[in-house]
Amino acid sequence: MPAFEALQPGVGPIPGEHYLAAEPSALFWGRLPCAADSPVLTVDSGATVTIDTISHEGVLEDQGRDPIGYFAGHGVPREHVLDDAVALAASSHPRVLGVDGPHVVTGPIAVRGAQPGDLLTIEVLELAPRVPYGVISNRHGRGALPSEYPADGITVSVFSPIETGPDGQLLDAGGVLHGTVPFGGDSERRARFSLAPFLGLMGVAVAGAERPHSVPPGPFGGNIDIKLLVPGTVLHLPVQVSDALFYAGDPHFAQGDGEVALTAVEASLRATLRLTVTPAAEALEHFGTVTGPLVETPEFLVPTGLSEDLDEAVQHAVRAAIELIHARWGMDRPNALAYLSAATDFDISQVVDVVKGVHAKIRKADFDD
Missing domain, CATH: 3.10.28.20 (Acetamidase/Formamidase-like domains)
Known part of the structure; x- marks a missing residue:
């Protein structure tokens, strides 16, 4: 098996009918799209789109806003650091530290014909790791134990590599990749757990001209962090504005329900999704009145x-x-x-x-x- 190759922009399999790279011009950082924002891509209902997403871990200011340097400190070679993450960190992207959220969001994508009252149905077809590692962080005093962790008030970021073989290939045990977390201190032991990649943040634009903060989820979806949304599942979102204006971000390799540290295994993914408009009458027949995110699995x-x-x-x-x-x-x-x-x-x-x-x-x- 060959060594892992990072999914740099435009490199590697792109199975969707359309491709949206995570270029700075196609990204929101810390805010979510609203009705006043213009789409960066427009597709027909039922189209498949391959979207590159970027994790905020390694890009944020408390990690130096220098992905190359930050990940080099964890032994990551330059070719495994994403070029689009480096470009974002070096850009003058409008994000206000301490005011906006951390999440990097790709989009928005207009889906022709979507109207308020309809549902935007997002089928998760494929989620491919773009890098062989993730990061789990506790910061901002906003985990489940904000008065206790981080103990000194300084961000704690735990590097979590995917298990690899001696030649650098990803170890696929029975069709499942595994991540690891070190015990810490002087121990060389690591806890090992299975990975199940999903997008923590998928949403549609809100009405009006004010962009929502990227952290709290809402009826529009956004940062819902539901780990069930693996390939083979569906997310239904109530459309808020014409053409829906869909976006995605906050990619994860794994998460426990609760996400108690504040983040889970945050790691960049290439997502292939099918975006379909479910008309209002059909949505009402199948689900009743849907006022917030609705997930469907087999x-x-x-x-x-x-x-x-x-x-x-x-x-x-x-x-x-x-x-x-x-x-x-x-x-x-x-x-x-x-x-x-x-x-x-x-x-x-x-x-x-x-x-x-x-x-x-x-x-x-x-x-x-």
Whole structure:
């Protein structure tokens, strides 16, 4: 097996009908697109798009805003540092430190014909690692334990390489790549865990002329950090503006539900997605009224709840799940609540993005069969 080659801009497999590179002119940094922003790409409904995404880790100011130097300190050769990350760090991209968020967002992409009331349906077809490493950080006093970690108030960034063989090839154990986290101190031991890449941030533009902060998610999607969104799954988002104006970013190699340190294994991905407009009438028939992100996997329908208060996020997720079951299968709402209590897991998506997230995994076979 050959040694890993980084997916530099325009290099390597590009399976989509369209390709969007992560050039500075096609990026937002710390903010999300709004209705006043112009698309960098326009596609028809049903088109496939390959999108390069950049992780903010290694690019941020508290890591020197110098990806080459930062990753060299972890033994990463120059050819494994992404040229588009280097270009972004060296650019005068308009990001206000301490005011804007950290996330690098590629887009927006206009999808012809999308209108408010419709859903934008995003099928995740392929997610390819662009580099053989990621970073997990605890910073800003905004993890799950903000008064305790980081202990000295200084950013802690843990380098997490993908397991590789003696010739530099990625080790693929039974179809699964593995990441590692060192024990720390004088120990040479590492914890080993399986990787499941996904995009933490996918969204549609909001109405108006004000760009939202990149951290808190909302009805438009954004930084929802739902680790279920691996290849073979779908995200439905309620369209807010004409042509939807879709964007993606915050790529991960892995995440535990909760994302308690603040970030998970943040690492750049090349994503191939299919963008389809689901008309309002069809969306209503299949899902009822969708007011926020809705995930669909081969096994589950996954409505979400969002709030700065975790208890309220759970309540929103329960209400969304009741309405989905009632609309899709015709079950009475009290019976839907009983079913949810008996058979549905309500998982914490994340607790670190100001607006906390909860998602409910409703097993489709319990109704369809």
